[in-house]
Amino acid sequence: MKNRKSDVWAIIPAHNEAKNIGKVISESKKYVEKIVVVDDGSKDNTAEIAKKQGAIVLKHVVNLGKGSTLKTGCDFVYKACAKNKNNKKIKIILIDADGQHDPKLIPTFIKKLENKEIIFGARDFNKKMPLVLRVGNNFINFIIELLFQVKVRDSQSGYRAFWLKNYRKIRWRAQDYSMESEMIANVGKHKLKYGQVSIPTVYNDNYKGTTIVDGVRIVYNIFKWRVAKW
Amino acid sequence: MVNDAMGIQGIQIIGMFFCIVMLYLTFLHYKRKEFKVEFFLFWAFAWIGLIIMILYPTSLDFFVRGLKFGRRLDFFIVFGSFFILVLQYYNYIIINNTRRKVEKITRKIAIQNHNRKN
Numbered sequence: 588m589k590n591r592k593s594d595v596w597a598i599i600p601a602h603n604e605a606k607n608i609g610k611v612i613s614e615s616k617k618y619v620e621k622i623v624v625v626d627d628g629s630k631d632n633t634a635e636i637a638k639k640q641g642a643i644v645l646k647h648v649v650n651l652g653k654g655s656t657l658k659t660g661c662d663f664v665y666k667a668c669a670k671n672k673n674n675k676k677i678k679i680i681l682i683d684a685d686g687q688h689d690p691k692l693i694p695t696f697i698k699k700l701e702n703k704e705i706i707f708g709a710r711d712f713n714k715k716m717p718l719v720l721r722v723g724n725n726f727i728n729f730i731i732e733l734l735f736q737v738k739v740r741d742s743q744s745g746y747r748a749f750w751l752k753n754y755r756k757i758r759w760r761a762q763d764y765s766m767e768s769e770m771i772a773n774v775g776k777h778k779l780k781y782g783q784v785s786i787p788t789v790y791n792d793n794y795k796g797t798t799i800v801d802g803v804r805i806v807y808n809i810f811k812w813r814v815a816k817w
Numbered sequence: 818m819v820n821d822a823m824g825i826q827g828i829q830i831i832g833m834f835f836c837i838v839m840l841y842l843t844f845l846h847y848k849r850k851e852f853k854v855e856f857f858l859f860w861a862f863a864w865i866g867l868i869i870m871i872l873y874p875t876s877l878d879f880f881v882r883g884l885k886f887g888r889r890l891d892f893f894i895v896f897g898s899f900f901i902l903v904l905q906y907y908n909y910i911i912i913n914n915t916r917r918k919v920e921k922i923t924r925k926i927a928i929q930n931h932n933r934k935n
Contacts, residue, residue, distance in 0.1 A: 645927040
């Protein structure tokens with residue numbers, strides 16, 4: 588099957604990312620035609636920059652969290668493509684706005700998606716990743732494999748691609764960073780075929796990702812979903 | 818009456834001070850129209866009831882003996898904990914529902930605003 592640029596939508600959740608959003612969009616545009624930036628109640632001019640770069644911008648009036656932000660973007664694409672005859676060919680790629688994810692890897696994700704239903708980005712757990720995150724991430728991976736039989740190398744990476752037709756199956760309820768784990772739990776529940784792509788480990792000075800408290804909440808939620816999704 | 822032999826005790830003074838402050842705050846919120854009248858009455862009766870129980874602890878002896886509590890304070894602690902747990906649970910449900918509603922509304926506004934502009 589030929590991959591057309593127009594069949595791929597990139598969704599970028601952003602919160603106070605005026606510094607990086609422009610570059611992420613301009614780089615992504617080389618590989619995808621439609622980019623949706625969901626501004627999660629930013630106080631800076633993230634939305635304006637994204638609009639100038641030609642992205643579709645959805646703006647949350649209040650900050651809700653990454654899970655809710657990505658859900659807004661995915662729901663929007665789902666509705667926008669509902670009447671499209673070719674919507675079974677539509678692919679979604681999720682990219683963080685902080686520059687952690689290199690858009691050059693989009694074609695690799697899309698190619699690998701051809702014979703899978705979802706592709707997870709997987710960082711190398713090298714010294715670039717803070718020790719606490721390495722330990723926490725490995726622990727969460729272990730729990731997910733144990734409870735949902737999905738073996739992923741990096742359950743917390745937000746760089747992912749999936750077919751729009753599978754969105755309803757993997758749609759999450761979590762409003763925060765737990766959404767990444769919930770998505771995997773849903774993949775396990777629906778026994779979707781998944782693959783992984785190695786991505787570089789990049790941490791910026793203004794890292795705003797998962798904290799230890801988030802980690803504890805994620806582990807608690809994983810157990811909760813196991814009970815709920817039975 | 819207040820206390821059988823020794824007069825009013827320190828713990829009773831602290832308890833009464835707490836109840837009076839809470840009664841004042843309840844009234845303040847009602848005055849600011851943040852509470853409905855029934856909500857105000859519920860909490861006002863709760864604090865006044867607690868003041869009476871603190872001033873006349875022997876009035877609880879029927880329950881304390883009937884439920885085989887060793888001391889009146891144990892009765893307060895056990896039922897106080899139950900009350901707090903119920904309130905926590907109630908708050909959790911309310912907050913969770915409110916969060917979901919805020920999420921839905923925010924999403925709707927974001928998508929509607931975009932569709933209107935285009």
